[in-house]
Amino acid sequence: MRRSFFFCLLFALTLAFVMVSSFAPTEGSAKKKKIQSDEQKKTGSQQSGAMRGKEQAAKNAGTATEISPGHADARSAVLMEVSTGTVLFEQNADEPIEPASFTKIATLYLIFEAIKQGRIHLNDEVLISEEAWRTGGSKMFVGIGTRVPLEEIIKGIAVVSGNDACVAAAEHLSGSVDTFVDAMNRKAKELGMTRTRFLNPNGLPAEGQITTARDMATLDMSYLKAFPEALGYHSMREYSYNNVQQNNRNRLLFKDPTIDGLKTGYIAASGYHLSATSKRDGMRLIAVVMGAKSTPIREREALKLLNYGFRHFTLVQPFQEGQAVAKARVWKGLKDEIEIYPGENASFLVQQDQKNLLKWEIHAPSDVTAPIMANQQMGEIVFLLSGQAKRSVALLSREDIPLGSWFKRSWQSVASLHAIDWRWMSTVLGGLSIVVIVFILLPRRKSKRA
Numbered sequence: 001m002r003r004s005f006f007f008c009l010l011f012a013l014t015l016a017f018v019m020v021s022s023f024a025p026t027e028g029s030a031k032k033k034k035i036q037s038d039e040q041k042k043t044g045s046q047q048s049g050a051m052r053g054k055e056q057a058a059k060n061a062g063t064a065t066e067i068s069p070g071h072a073d074a075r076s077a078v079l080m081e082v083s084t085g086t087v088l089f090e091q092n093a094d095e096p097i098e099p100a101s102f103t104k105i106a107t108l109y110l111i112f113e114a115i116k117q118g119r120i121h122l123n124d125e126v127l128i129s130e131e132a133w134r135t136g137g138s139k140m141f142v143g144i145g146t147r148v149p150l151e152e153i154i155k156g157i158a159v160v161s162g163n164d165a166c167v168a169a170a171e172h173l174s175g176s177v178d179t180f181v182d183a184m185n186r187k188a189k190e191l192g193m194t195r196t197r198f199l200n201p202n203g204l205p206a207e208g209q210i211t212t213a214r215d216m217a218t219l220d221m222s223y224l225k226a227f228p229e230a231l232g233y234h235s236m237r238e239y240s241y242n243n244v245q246q247n248n249r250n251r252l253l254f255k256d257p258t259i260d261g262l263k264t265g266y267i268a269a270s271g272y273h274l275s276a277t278s279k280r281d282g283m284r285l286i287a288v289v290m291g292a293k294s295t296p297i298r299e300r301e302a303l304k305l306l307n308y309g310f311r312h313f314t315l316v317q318p319f320q321e322g323q324a325v326a327k328a329r330v331w332k333g334l335k336d337e338i339e340i341y342p343g344e345n346a347s348f349l350v351q352q353d354q355k356n357l358l359k360w361e362i363h364a365p366s367d368v369t370a371p372i373m374a375n376q377q378m379g380e381i382v383f384l385l386s387g388q389a390k391r392s393v394a395l396l397s398r399e400d401i402p403l404g405s406w407f408k409r410s411w412q413s414v415a416s417l418h419a420i421d422w423r424w425m426s427t428v429l430g431g432l433s434i435v436v437i438v439f440i441l442l443p444r445r446k447s448k449r450a
Helices: 002-021 029-042 100-116 130-134 150-158 163-174 177-190 213-226 228-234 295-312 352-357 406-419 422-449
Strands: 076-081 087-091 125-127 147-149 238-241 244-247 259-267 271-280 283-292 313-316 326-331 337-342 348-351 358-363 367-369 377-385 388-396
Touching (some): 076 213, 076 295, 100 150, 100 213, 100 228, 100 271, 125 163, 147 150, 150 228, 213 259, 213 283, 228 259, 259 295, 313 352, 337 377, 352 358
Antiparallel strands (some): 076 087, 271 283, 313 348, 326 337
C-alpha cells in the first residue's frame, strides 16, 4: 500500500512539475500566441510604411495604373524609386539596346567594390598603358607611361566619361581588359541583369554588347545603394586634368539643383541615353531614358519622369535608419533585454493622395528565452493600405545572447510561476489529488474484504 501511495504521489508531482515548467517563456508556439495577444493590445497604435519591388507596385492601389507621365520620346525608359526598387513607370523596358557609356557604371561598380574590400585604394598609382592612351572617343587625356592616382581615374570616368580612364582602371584592377570584362558580366548576372552582356569597360561600339532600360535601372539602383559616396563624383560639374578642362556630360546638373548624377551615353547605333537621379524630401528617384534623338530630348524626358514621380508619389519612412523599433525581455540569458530591428529598409512608397490611408503594426514579443542568435527573426512589421496588408518586414536581433548561469536560469524558472493561471492549475491539481486518493483507498477496501 505504501509503495502504491509513493508511486501515485511521485506520478502526480512529476506531472504537475511538467505542467508548471511549460509556463516558462519559450520560443515557438507559445511565443507566437504571446505575439498575437500583444498585437490585439497594440491595434491602431502605430502608423506608416513602404513597398518594394516591381511586383509590389501593382498592389499599391492606383500606383501607376491611374496616373501616367505619358509617352516618353525615346526608345525605352524606366522610372524607379531607389530605396524600395519600385518601378513607377516603364516603356519598352526590356527592349534590347546598346548601352554606350552606361557601361561605365558597371566599371565604377567594380572599382568601388574593390576599394570597399581593401583590394585597391584611392591613392593607388595607376600606370597608363599604350592601349589605354590610344583608346578613342571621350577621354580624360591621360599620358602614356604616366602614373595617375586612382581617385583621378574615377573622376575621369564619372565626370567626363573617359574611355581611356576605363581601360586604365580595368588593367589596374584585373591585369587585363578581358579579365575585367568577365568580372563585369559576373556582376551583372549577380545583380539580376538578365538581358545584359558587356564586351568592354567603356561602352564603345562592339557587336553583341547589349542591355535594356530595366537592366540599367537595376544596375544604377544597386550602385547607388551600395556606394552612395559615388555621387560626390557624379555631381561634379566640371573636371580638369592634364591642363584640359571639361564639363560634366550630364547637363541636368546645371538645370536642377536636386539632380546629383548619374550618367550619359551615346553611340550612333543606339542614340542618346541619360540616367538622371534626384533626391527630394527623403525620396530618391532615378530616370533611365535610352535611345532619344538628341541631347535636349533625353534631358527633357528624364526631367519629365523625375517631376512626375516626385509630384505623385511619396516615401513614408516611419523609422530612422538603424533605429530599434521594439524591445523584449530576455529570460535565462546573460542579458536581460534585447533590442529588435527591421531586417531591411522599413519604408513605404505610396501615392500622395493615399498617404493618410497608410498604417503599420509592429508584431513583436514582449519576452523571449535565451539562447538568441544574431539575425534571428523576432516578429515583423506589417504595412497596411486602406486596411489591407501590403508589405511585411521581418524584425531581427542584432546580437548573440547565450544562456545565463545555472542559478539565474533556475531563479527565473521559479519567478515565471507568476504567469500561471492558478484557477486552472488548482483544477488540475485537484483532479490529480482525487486520482491519488482513489489509488490509496482502493487497496484498503480490497484488504478489508479479504
